[in-house]
Structure formats: structure tokens, C-alpha cells
Amino acid sequence: MTDESLMISISKGDKRAFDEIYSRYSGPLLGYFVSKLWRDREKAEDFVHDIFAKIIRKPELFDPSRKFKTWFYSVANNMCKNEYKKQEVRKNTSTGLDDHYALTDVNSNVMEEVQDFQFREEFEKSLSALDDKHKEVFRLRHVDGLSIKEIAEVTEKSEGTVKSRLFYATKYLAESLKEFNPVLNR
């Protein structure tokens, strides 16, 4: 069953359809939110809850003519943008303590969980060193599996811009991970 038809079923109160959509997207979305929200797992959990609550409360917001995956990531992206704005306001009114430093500590904890995979650790480090716009595009393409066209739709940028950001990120990662060069060394 396609995501789009599942959404139509959800709007009719079909609980099984909701469970199916949840099983398909809860994991990838959590990863997306974790990467976009300074690796704050708790916040990412809240965001996952909020985005699925939107689906339950207002399923009619989904336009069946659009691809669900693209629409869903667009909503997730907008939620992150709103969060950035909130953080910006809080930063300006805070006592000077940068919240993101605290979150960076959380980031390091997450990285410890994957320390057995040395390459992965290095990759994550290199990726997190990228600025958000490059990181986001790279993640959407290689982790969430969206095409350049879909990424352009989600991020509301042109395909050329997405391509450019994507190749910049790839070149940067290739340079950072040069010492591993896993494929070429095989």
C-alpha cells in the first residue's frame, strides 16, 4: 500500500494505516530531527510526536496529488526552521550561555555509541563539521534517500543550488575521509 493511500485511510480513522505510516517514517524522521536539532534526542522525540500528531489531527493538510515523503519532510523541515527561530530569540534573551555547547556534549555521547565504527565516527564528525545547509542536503540525499528534485522541494531551493551544496559537501567529506579511502583500499 502506498503512503498516499495510507494517508487517505488515516483520514477515515483507520488505525492500522496510521501504525503503518508510523513504522515506515518514525525512525528516519527521528534521525532527521536528531541531526537537525543539534543531536538533541529528547527534542527530536518531541518533534516526532508533534509531526505525527499533526497527521492525526489534520490529515486533510496532506495534498494527495503530492508525494507523501516529500510533503512529510517539508513539514519536518519547517518545524526545524521554526525551532531555529525560537532558539535565535532565546539566544538573544539568554544570559550569555550558549545552549548549543551543552547540546554538543550530547552529540559527543551519541558519537561514543558508534565508536566501534571508526570510519563512521570520522564520517559523522566530518559531516557535523559542515554547515547546516550542506549537512541537511547531504543527509536528505544519502540517509533519507530523497532525490535532488525532492530535496529541492523540501528545502524550497532550486535543483542547481541543491546540486551545488551536495557536491560541496561530498568534496569536503572526501577530503576529510581521504585517509580511510575505504573503497579504493579494498
Add this chain to the structure above:
Amino acid sequence: MERDIIDIITEKEFIQLTASEKTEMQEFCKTEEEFNQMKAVFASINSLPEENLTPKATTKKDLDALFVQTYPKAAPIWYNSVLTVLIPKEKPFYRQPLLQVAAVALLIFLAVPLFNNPIGKEVVQVAENKIENTEQDVVEAAEESKMSNLEVKKEMEEEAFLDDNISSSLSENESFTTTDENSLDTRSFFNEEASSEPVPVVAFMDTEIDRADADSEDFTHPDGVFAGNGNAPSSTLSFSAAETEDLLDLLTTTF
């Protein structure tokens, strides 16, 4: 997912690139070395074990509760699916399967009694039987009437023949002989009885019947049993001795 430039880099070697692909690639990786470097990065990313992040169970529980709260009257799923099939919202009401099934059921309900009506059946059968019966009756009645006419004629002829024989024989031989000592004078008895009510009396008549008459086919009393008055054929009783065993015994002892 649509195929894009990343897929081209992942799937193809640099020498396999077409002219248009090389032109497109020129913007991002000018040399073969840069191309291979990108290819290696993509391959290593794809070979990374998937990051299996799973939301907390409480998140799902909260969402389930919210779902139940939002759709409180939502029927069970099987019921929903049945309704979806029987009453699809996208079809006009006259094309909905439930209405169509109901219409067919109504037609059957109305049509079955027409075929199962016992009165109608009886009427048809009676009409058919009547025709057959009347035809048969007419034929049978005609046959019976023919038979009865013939029988009546035959009987009348027989009676007439017997009367003639008896009267002639009686006139020739007036004497009655009884076979029993206690036998009655039948002649006087019959003379007496002729004037009164006819009483069925059985008697034996020892008459000399003409042998030629007895041999004839029309002669009905071969054993010579006779009862009644010979002069009054209407009061005469006669029957075959073979029909009554007692008489047959008597006759046997007599003769």
C-alpha cells in the same frame, strides 16, 4: 526515487560517462581523480550500517491515545472495510453495491411468491384434468352405454328364449317330482305364491327338458335347476347350481 547525478557517479565509471553526463559533471568534478574520490565517498556512505534510531515506546503510546481521542467513533477495521466496499463514498448512491444488492433481494422477494402460488398451480392442473376427464368420461360413457345396450338386448333375448322353453316344456309335462319326502307340492305352492308377494323359494324341477334344448348354447340351466312358476316368468327364480355349493351337494345326492 528519480535517478540523478549522484546515481550516475555511483553506478558508472568515468570512462563510461556520455558526453552530456561529462558536461554536467564538469561543474563538480573536472578530473577522473575527483570523480573517483566522490565515488569512493558515496560507496563508503552506502556501506555504513544503518543508524537504527527508534522513537520511545511512550511516544507511540501517546500518539495511539491521541488517535483514539480524535476518532472516538471509529468502527473496528473489519467493519470499516466492509462499509467501504458496500458503501463507497466516491460512487453515486444508485451505483453503490449495498443498494444494488438490496434491489436484487427485493426483486427476488417479490418474484418468488409468483412462482410458488399454490392457487395458480391448482387452477392450471384442474383445467388440464377436466379436459382429460371429460374426454375419458365421454369415451367411457359411450362404451358403457354400448355395452349395456348389448347386455340388455342379450339378457332380454335369453329371458325370452328361456320363457319359451320353460312354458313349452311345462305344457308338455305337467308332473312335478320331488326328490325329498318332505318336499312341498311346488305347483300348488307357486300357484298360491303367484298371487302374493314373490318369495325366493328354491325348488327342484324334474322336468323332461328337451335334450336338444339342453345342448343348445343359449340354455342356461344345464344341471336342470329351476325355481318359480313356469307360467309366470316374472316370478320365476332360476340360477345355476354350480353357483351354490349346497345346491350342488343336494343335486349330487339326488342324482
